[in-house]
Amino acid sequence: MAHTATPDIVVVGAGPAGSALALLMARAGASVLLLDKARFPRDKTCGGGLTPRAVAVLKRFGLLEAVESIAPQRVTGAHLRSPSGHVWRMEFSEIDSGLPPFGLIVPRYKLDEFLVEQAVSAGASFWPGAGVTDLTMEGRRVVGVAVRRDGRREEIRAPLTAIATGASISLLKRLGLLRRMPPVILAARGYYSSVTSLEGSLEFYFEGDMLPGYAWVFPLGDGKANVGMGMFPKGQRKSPRQMLEEFVRSGPAADRFRSARLDGRIKGYPLRTDYPLYDAHGDGYILLGESVGLVNPISGEGIDLALESAEIAAPVVLSALERGETDAHSLKEYDLRLRRRFEGYFRGMRILRDRAMVPSVLDSLILRSARNPELARTVTGINLGVVSPWVVIKKPGLAWRVLRYLAHRTFR
Numbered sequence: 001m002a003h004t005a006t007p008d009i010v011v012v013g014a015g016p017a018g019s020a021l022a023l024l025m026a027r028a029g030a031s032v033l034l035l036d037k038a039r040f041p042r043d044k045t046c047g048g049g050l051t052p053r054a055v056a057v058l059k060r061f062g063l064l065e066a067v068e069s070i071a072p073q074r075v076t077g078a079h080l081r082s083p084s085g086h087v088w089r090m091e092f093s094e095i096d097s098g099l100p101p102f103g104l105i106v107p108r109y110k111l112d113e114f115l116v117e118q119a120v121s122a123g124a125s126f127w128p129g130a131g132v133t134d135l136t137m138e139g140r141r142v143v144g145v146a147v148r149r150d151g152r153r154e155e156i157r158a159p160l161t162a163i164a165t166g167a168s169i170s171l172l173k174r175l176g177l178l179r180r181m182p183p184v185i186l187a188a189r190g191y192y193s194s195v196t197s198l199e200g201s202l203e204f205y206f207e208g209d210m211l212p213g214y215a216w217v218f219p220l221g222d223g224k225a226n227v228g229m230g231m232f233p234k235g236q237r238k239s240p241r242q243m244l245e246e247f248v249r250s251g252p253a254a255d256r257f258r259s260a261r262l263d264g265r266i267k268g269y270p271l272r273t274d275y276p277l278y279d280a281h282g283d284g285y286i287l288l289g290e291s292v293g294l295v296n297p298i299s300g301e302g303i304d305l306a307l308e309s310a311e312i313a314a315p316v317v318l319s320a321l322e323r324g325e326t327d328a329h330s331l332k333e334y335d336l337r338l339r340r341r342f343e344g345y346f347r348g349m350r351i352l353r354d355r356a357m358v359p360s361v362l363d364s365l366i367l368r369s370a371r372n373p374e375l376a377r378t379v380t381g382i383n384l385g386v387v388s389p390w391v392v393i394k395k396p397g398l399a400w401r402v403l404r405y406l407a408h409r410t411f412r
């Protein structure tokens, strides 16, 4: 087995979480080796929707202008359609969130390649086609990784390994963090062209058979759209792919797909929304993004949280490397900051998801949000992660009224 020079940090996975960490660490002067089993550009199965939260992080990274230049579409809000056909347009600008009042849609083959390029320009080394097959352990401590590339096996040792492998759990099994895949959202997406009436909005459709779940239509400019289906498995008989095909053929937006063409294949992939199942750090390693289940349990959006996890990790990791102490104790601060920001939010969102994903509640919520600006702002803020979901679970007043919509399904 060949041995390669020792970087300060080896980052496994060049999705948004891994590339963002590689970028921030390289900018700070660390020597970084970023690895991905795929060759880039590669298209991660995704909707490619960058929420205002993701836009805000990219702005803090100084990358917003450049990302806008590769984004075919800006979106200023979302259309939500309830099972009975009520429609509400959620406006991102209507809440005083401190976030930019828009999101972007960027196909992942563009976004991820762009982020890798930024990391490399900042000084990180990148090995595409380099699958990590194992972690090198000394006792409980991770001291490096075993990589297969170009048919050869190599070992890379580093004081710190960052695992950002998305929904793939093989390295998590190796760490003893998971034995099997936890419950996931099952999702599928396809790229369509010649779709009519696309505007600068995300579109979400909640329909009988697909519940608990939804279809999305994300515009990509020039009549193109990323169209997908996300389902929280609860014994539905059909797969997300079948539901997506049905949605396009005969769903509420079917008229707009009459002349549409599917470009390429429909692809499915799971989403992990289970944060926090286990610690995001240990001796010699940290975990980022979806590898700790950081995906919004209702909207299925996780690019923003992947970027944020890297932003939270970078200063902690840098300081640990400077001290030459990369044991679990020295990395704990990352975990604590992550938990402070996301733990309560995720627990609350899962409760809301379980209560809200039924037809009567969705009908009531969407109808009333369209009529009541205060409720609209609360729901928008919860979705963007700037209003705590516990506001409607715990507190009285408006929140209590919202809870009634959610808890008493017959309330209309």
Ligand SMILES: Cc1cc2nc3c(=O)[nH]c(=O)nc-3n(C[C@H](O)[C@H](O)[C@H](O)COP(=O)(O)OP(=O)(O)OC[C@H]3O[C@@H](n4cnc5c(N)ncnc54)[C@H](O)[C@@H]3O)c2cc1C
Pocket: 012, 013, 014, 015, 016, 017, 018, 035, 036, 037, 038, 044, 045, 046, 047, 048, 049, 050, 051, 130, 131, 132, 133, 164, 165, 166, 167, 168, 187, 188, 189, 228, 268, 269, 270, 271, 288, 289, 290, 291, 294, 295, 300, 301, 302, 303, 304, 306
């Ligand atoms: C159908 C679908 C639609 C979605 N739509 C949206 C959306 O519109 N907006 C949004 O914000 N989120 C969306 N998500 C969620 C989003 O895709 C993820 O949350 C996000 O990609 C997580 O980023 P990450 O960097 O943690 O992991 P990933 O983006 O999954 O990146 C992981 C990387 O690790 C690499 N890798 C894995 N194992 C190894 C290994 N052993 N060795 C080397 N490399 C490895 C992979 O090749 C990959 O490049 C969607 C997900 C799905 C499935």
